[in-house]
Amino acid sequence: METLLKNLIEKNKHWTKKGRVATYIPMLGQANPDIFGIAVMDMKGNVYAQGDYQYKYTLQSITKVITLMLALMDRGPQKVFQYVGMEPTGDPFNSIIKLETIQPSKPLNPMINAGAIVTASLVKGDSPELRFNRILQLAQKMADNPSITYNHQIYLSESETGNLNRALAYFMKNHGVLQGDIEQHLEVYFKQSSIEVTSLDVARIGAIIANDGKSITTGEEIIPASIIRIAKTFMITCGMYNASGEFAIKAGIPSKSGVGGGILSAVPHQFGIGVIGPALDEKGNSYAGVKLLEELSETLNLSIF
């Protein structure tokens, strides 16, 4: 496995030159586009890693999976899906159009920004700090790494420039999909996006998903299997922005990407995978990361289909 990963990193590293670092959040624009790394954890807890697997980056949209699972644990599927849909969308992740054109006006799914603002609002907690901390704690527990925290500078950068997310949130408040104080919901949302990890952390998070929600080491249930199943389904249908369909066909691995360049993948009962490559393709996914995962899937026959 080490050799395979090393070869794949070397073979696909040139793709990093094709992509571009996200710049709409100013702090993200400072990332190094040459970074490229992967970590893989199997169901026995063995970890294989190559390239820049120790590079720290923010989860960005990857957190949407964690927040969804926490909201589902807190409120149950019936309540959650009253406010957010289950359908993929052909539109970009930050599009506002369907909120106006579809009746009732609720976000199509929890993997687009509007939907993730809703799930963040559904996490229990008496204050935004408490709500965010519960999301952070779940990330720490899944990654088995209590030192994980969020990057305050990136959080501030997101909050300052996050007016499109504010627009989505106020639009949803107008239609009753969001309740309460919008800036508090956005504080949770922006902080959760700024949780900082390495690909090792992400691989461990993926391993929990691959292991039906149970700890690899202790077997303890961290997340109920029924909720893991929902998460995996969304990762297939909506996990890679509006390239999800193509990735499902080419790789077939439940995955979620973030504009920080990270990708969280979970090969059921086999592997948790964390990939980093901040140079993005035009859909917002790590250019080299996608290529690597497609080749890894083909080599090891990892597609769930």
Next chain:
Amino acid sequence: METLLKNLIEKNKHWTKKGRVATYIPMLGQANPDIFGIAVMDMKGNVYAQGDYQYKYTLQSITKVITLMLALMDRGPQKVFQYVGMEPTGDPFNSIIKLETIQPSKPLNPMINAGAIVTASLVKGDSPELRFNRILQLAQKMADNPSITYNHQIYLSESETGNLNRALAYFMKNHGVLQGDIEQHLEVYFKQSSIEVTSLDVARIGAIIANDGKSITTGEEIIPASIIRIAKTFMITCGMYNASGEFAIKAGIPSKSGVGGGILSAVPHQFGIGVIGPALDEKGNSYAGVKLLEELSETLNLSIF
């Protein structure tokens, strides 16, 4: 004229039963749907009025014309039209779709909400209070009525429930069309919408527009004729929400309606007209008011076409 107006009020009053009072701003929902009145001022200053012409209502979208003219006086057309377009839109006045689909992302015209938030942001003044006061003063001057003020309760109601306008504003801030503090711009916007008038006031405002910007009594230039011309053009192409085209064909009078049920009309070199009828049609225009103006136009041959 008195007889004509009296007959038209009587003949068209039954239409008030067909419409519905606006309810999306809770305070507006308390309006009496049976109200129906008109005031007309000619170029000699004669005033004719019938029905509930003394009924007080808030300008709502009618203010958009006044704010546009003030922004044009403050910044000049070149600067204003850098941030707001000149094109009619087939979409509802509060739609957000075109802000996403059209490049560059600026509101299509200053008569829809997004565009009017922009023009309100372009009015000069060191604070939202000062900016709003300058709009109010222009309204007072045009109406020759220094006692006009805004309805604080309706302002609060609009501000509390105005999340769709917040969404529009933050969306535009994201694209650089709006700068500065959004809540301050919205304070100006919501206050200007809450300016309270009678149809007599509105008729006098219309008379200034009909008189190319000059006072009827003193001949003093209140607004430059070149700016009046721009205002009249928008009133024809976009003044009656997305029923503007139909009203241009049937009445052909530069007009602007508001969801409070008021209509401001200006028959060039002939009349300023104020109409009130809070029961609205499905496009958001006074049901009976539109019918009355169409018939008035036909009777007196007032169409500019």
Next chain:
Amino acid sequence: METLLKNLIEKNKHWTKKGRVATYIPMLGQANPDIFGIAVMDMKGNVYAQGDYQYKYTLQSITKVITLMLALMDRGPQKVFQYVGMEPTGDPFNSIIKLETIQPSKPLNPMINAGAIVTASLVKGDSPELRFNRILQLAQKMADNPSITYNHQIYLSESETGNLNRALAYFMKNHGVLQGDIEQHLEVYFKQSSIEVTSLDVARIGAIIANDGKSITTGEEIIPASIIRIAKTFMITCGMYNASGEFAIKAGIPSKSGVGGGILSAVPHQFGIGVIGPALDEKGNSYAGVKLLEELSETLNLSIF
């Protein structure tokens, strides 16, 4: 007037370099982008012309005005507006989106392609040939030029490549807005677009509109004044594609442009104008033609507003 026109042609000729000849209809792509000419007819029948006023071009969308007037004469406004709306649209002239999003599904106005296909279908006649001939005859009569005909090669080129118009037509047939044989309606539509004229012809057509439908020479009513009024209104609100609002503000002259580079203008009770300049701006209007008309309007104060 001759001097003025000469100066305006010279002064604005450089704009022809900025525009681009339409190429989506292959035959139109062969037009000479340097062509630039104008003809003006006053209400006494005097004609002033400069530049390439004898250049022959096809009416394209300009015919939409003529066909609308004939459909209105044939069926009456009530019937016509049952199948086509009166509202400007912020979308391009060939857009299909609003046919899907707006209920009921009818074209927003008769100046966009979908709407003009509907009005062409409403012209009376037992065959497509007869229907087209009636449109052609009205054009001939308005232009006082019985030799006007259509360009068969351009018609064939339009018909061969007009699949977007076919899509619009079948979409409308699906919703009951169009009845009968679609290819026959399109034959009328494509032929009427291919009617070939000079700017002299167009100026004469404009003069009839400016003269409330009556012949300049004989005073005979060619088109009822009430229908002329409807046509002028559409020319202001929707005549220049989705630059109609800007042109209304800058020139204020009821006009209709075509992608052949022609513009038909009617200054009420003053002038009929024909302009040609095949190099188009990005909205589809003659680049130099628009500039010339704006300057002519400003110089002679021709705006109706």
Next chain:
Amino acid sequence: METLLKNLIEKNKHWTKKGRVATYIPMLGQANPDIFGIAVMDMKGNVYAQGDYQYKYTLQSITKVITLMLALMDRGPQKVFQYVGMEPTGDPFNSIIKLETIQPSKPLNPMINAGAIVTASLVKGDSPELRFNRILQLAQKMADNPSITYNHQIYLSESETGNLNRALAYFMKNHGVLQGDIEQHLEVYFKQSSIEVTSLDVARIGAIIANDGKSITTGEEIIPASIIRIAKTFMITCGMYNASGEFAIKAGIPSKSGVGGGILSAVPHQFGIGVIGPALDEKGNSYAGVKLLEELSETLNLSIF
């Protein structure tokens, strides 16, 4: 299994009362809404069936899977996906909007009408008859039933009223996504939709998909496994119209529904399933069929996630 199916049919039969038979194709409107049946085939060739499993219905959209597979065999994935995308869409199956708004203008996926018209155009054959026959033969071979044919009356009904599909096709021809004679492509498309089957046939077709493309009885490869994988992926992401995401979460079985009320399902390496229930929910899926499959999946733990 027989008992389970019998119970599920009885338990879910009342849902047929909630749905409505499709009426936009007139002949489909004559279907009996009370019909409800299921057939299941396992990998050993055992067949279990209950309810109206012998009822004949037309495949409608279910054929899209078969045609996609044949196009992929004929042209290869690279060529096919040059003309049709791989992404789910949040829009209805017959929507035309995204063809205008997305660049390049190609259908988002082969499970919506526009996409299926494209794949039908990519099936090899010198005439529409030959192309359709090749699709029919593949259906016959998969269903191991050479007597399957198409319903000519329903074909005629579809062709007569299929103007929305004509609009989609001409729109795509305009953008070069479709080439050649549109009516010929539509002939293939409408005929393939009219292929008439029972749920037994559909279960056998599903069994081939569940068996990675190989015959259950002989083990012969009918379709390459790599193409089966693509088909299963689309069935998960786009198979149930714009309720695909919800069905993926609730049932998790690669499936494709049709407005005739049929559903084709393939549980990898376990079962092929055919369901019929012509009373549809508002998304266009068999109301009772969806409920039955969700419960069957939960009972037997059939989700692939």
